[in-house]
Amino acid sequence: MKYDVVVVGGRLGGSTSSLFASKGGLDVLMIEKRQEIGTPVQCAEATTNETFNILEIEPSPKYLCTDIKGVDFYAPSGKHFRVKGNNMYGFMEGYVLERKIFDKQLAIESAKAGTDIMVKTTVKELIRKDGNVCGVVAKHLGKTVEIKADIVIAADGLESNIARMAGLKTVNKTEDIASCAQYEMVGMDIDPNYLQIHHGAKIAPGGYLWIFPKGDGVANIGLGVINSKETAIYHLNKFIKKFDATPVELNIGGxxxxGPMEKTYSSGLMVVGDAAGQVDPMNGAGIQNTVKCGRIAGEVAVEAIENEDTSSKYLKKYEDQWRSAIGKTLETSLRYQKIFQNLKDDDFNVLAEFLEGKNVESISKLSILKFLKNYPHLITLLFNVFILKQ
Ligand SMILES: Cc1cc2nc3c(=O)[nH]c(=O)nc-3n(C[C@H](O)[C@H](O)[C@H](O)COP(=O)(O)OP(=O)(O)OC[C@H]3O[C@@H](n4cnc5c(N)ncnc54)[C@H](O)[C@@H]3O)c2cc1C
Structure with a gap:
């Protein structure tokens, strides 16, 4: 078998890169190790309108659960404040999706554009010649198959082996991975148009808890913890006791x-999505970034094949383009993540008290300075989040 491009992994990164490579006229094969694309879900399923602009797809009621207008932030004390979407701080309006359906639909769009798909097929090795990646060895229903390709796109997620096989330095040390657990629950009496984020060392040590509405009393309630003594599911089970609601699904993931890998390409290879660490390190959002980088990888593959140049030097275009699109945001988020990780419960409490009921877009510098008189240790946070943005 020979293709222009083989894509490893059949979810967001894989379907988006194969969609744009196929739209550009290439022969593309996408390989997914699971028997069904999109399951199990490992996501709280919220994304922005921008995701659909990047995909050039009209969002479909088949997989849209609710429209999201903003976020309610809760401190451990229960005090909270609302940040509406599409504001100067970069919060965007968007949706909560049914990702089981969305991911599969994206694979269907890619197949309609010409992508061949193999499911229940695991890529085991890369084929390399003179140091260049030129195909994969995969296992399909007990049989070993060799598939040659001019370019391999690794969209194999957090558990990625492909980048490592190509000699790239991956970044995922255990202490850098938020371990997450989530229930989809029925019987939740919450605002269907606002995401909820809850902070607190007892709620989600080192991370945060989310409640994302899916409409009709259904919501994803999950949390991520970092370096916690107890597991994510332990903390989640403790938190959900307060609700008169019942789970219909449990998801576990990391x-x-x-932040991103140092280098996301080599000769004949590009790395996309969670495999490349392109998730926003501040809030763990990866959908929009993955489709952005997946699209760039697909389009660069088209140009590379047209120019008969799949060398490392040529594929550097991929890295240059995605860094110019999201690199700065990832760097800022990494800085915020470090600031937030050092906040204590009392800090969240006083911040929520200060911001409760306020329109965060019109907080005056004077009131921030007055607040900082009493809480000078919060200057880095407030300076970065409010003053620099105004
Ligand atoms: C609990 C949780 C909540 C999240 N919530 C949100 C959220 O609300 N909003 C948001 O924007 N982001 C969220 N994210 C992040 C987001 O889900 C990911 O960033 C995004 O799904 C990454 O997509 P991907 O295609 O890169 O990787 P994945 O979705 O991990 O897909 C990789 C695919 O590759 C396949 N694969 C792996 N190895 C092989 C192999 N050798 N051969 C063949 N196939 C292989 C896997 O089976 C899988 O299907 C969340 C993540 C978690 C864990």
């Missing part, structure tokens, strides 16, 4: 929070 989010890489160390």
């Amino acid at each position: 989010v890489p929070l160390a």
Whole structure:
């Protein structure tokens, strides 16, 4: 078998890169190790309108659960404040999706554009010649198959082996991964248009808890912890006791929070999505970034094949383009993540008290300075989040 491009992994990164490579006229094969694309879900399923602009796809009611207008932030004390979407701080309006359906639909769009797909097929090795990646060896229903390709796109997620096989330095140390657990629960009496984020060392040590509405009393309630003595599911089970609601699904997964790999390409290879660490390290959001980088990888593959140049030097275009699109944001988020990780419960409490009921876009510098008189240790946070943005 020979293709222009083989894509390893059949979820967001894989379907987006294969979609844009196929749209550009290439022969593309996407390989997914699971028997069904999109399951099990490892996501709280919220994303922005921008995701659909990047995909050039009209969002479909088949997988849209609710429209999201903003976020309610809760301190450990229960005090909270609301940040509305599409504001100067970069919060965007968006949706909560049914990702089981969305991921599969994206694979269907890619197949319609011409991508061949193999499911229940695991890539075991890369084929290399003179140091260049030129295909994969995969296992399909007990049989070993060799597939040659001019370019391999590794979209194999957090558990990625492909980048490492190509000699790239991956970033996922255990202490850099938020370990997450989530229930989809029924019987939740919450605002269907606002995401909830809850902070607190007893709620989610080193991370945060989310309640993302899916409409009709259904919501994803999950949390991520870093370096916690107890597991994510222990903390989650403790938190959900207060609700008169019942789970219909449990998801477990990890989010890489160390920022992107140093180098996401080599000769004949590009790395996309969670495999490349392109998740936002501040909030763990990866959907929009993954489709952005997946699209760039697919389009660069088209140009590389047209120019008959799949060398490392040519594929550097991929890295240059995705860094110019999201590199700065990832760097800022990494800085915020470090600031937030050092906040104590009392800090969240006083911040929520200060911000409760305020429109965060019109907080005056004078009131921030007055607040800082009493809480000078919060200057780095407030300076970065409010003053620099105004
Ligand atoms: C608990 C949790 C909550 C999250 N919530 C949100 C959220 O609300 N909003 C948001 O924007 N982001 C969220 N994220 C992040 C987001 O889900 C990911 O960033 C995104 O799904 C990454 O997509 P991907 O295609 O890169 O990787 P994945 O979705 O991990 O897909 C990789 C695919 O590759 C396949 N694969 C792996 N190895 C092989 C192999 N050798 N051969 C063949 N196939 C292989 C896997 O089976 C898998 O299907 C969350 C993540 C977690 C864990």
